[in-house]
Amino acid sequence: MKKTHSKTDWERALSRQESDVIPYAPEDGPYDPNNPQATRAWFAQADLIRKGKVARRGKRGPQKAPTKKLVSLRLSPEVIDHFKATGPGWQTRIDSTLLKSIKKRA
Numbered sequence: 001m002k003k004t005h006s007k008t009d010w011e012r013a014l015s016r017q018e019s020d021v022i023p024y025a026p027e028d029g030p031y032d033p034n035n036p037q038a039t040r041a042w043f044a045q046a047d048l049i050r051k052g053k054v055a056r057r058g059k060r061g062p063q064k065a066p067t068k069k070l071v072s073l074r075l076s077p078e079v080i081d082h083f084k085a086t087g088p089g090w091q092t093r094i095d096s097t098l099l100k101s102i103k104k105r106a
Helices: 010-014 036-045 079-084 090-105
Strands: 048-049 054-055
Touching: 010 048
Parallel strands: none
Antiparallel strands: 048 054
16 A cells, blocks of 8 residues: 555644634635534535546436346355455456356256
8 A cells, every 4th residue: 555645734633623613715616614503514415426427425427237136145255365365356256157057057
């Protein structure tokens, strides 16, 4: 993991008390940070950006494929280690391997 240098003035940030008023002028931003109701309202309607795309909080996007069923399955450590070693998406690869096995036998 690449470490980056923080530009945050931590001494100033940590010295701030909860009761301190944050300097604010209307041209500074979309809401007054000293007004809890305004802050909550702004964050409630804010869009979350993930990988350059807008994703609303708590809402799932359209399904690309039929929904899968959640199950609890015991697998040998060798199987888990093998698939996890191939990186992210290892559960999907287990699923596709099982599907190939089913189609091969049919």
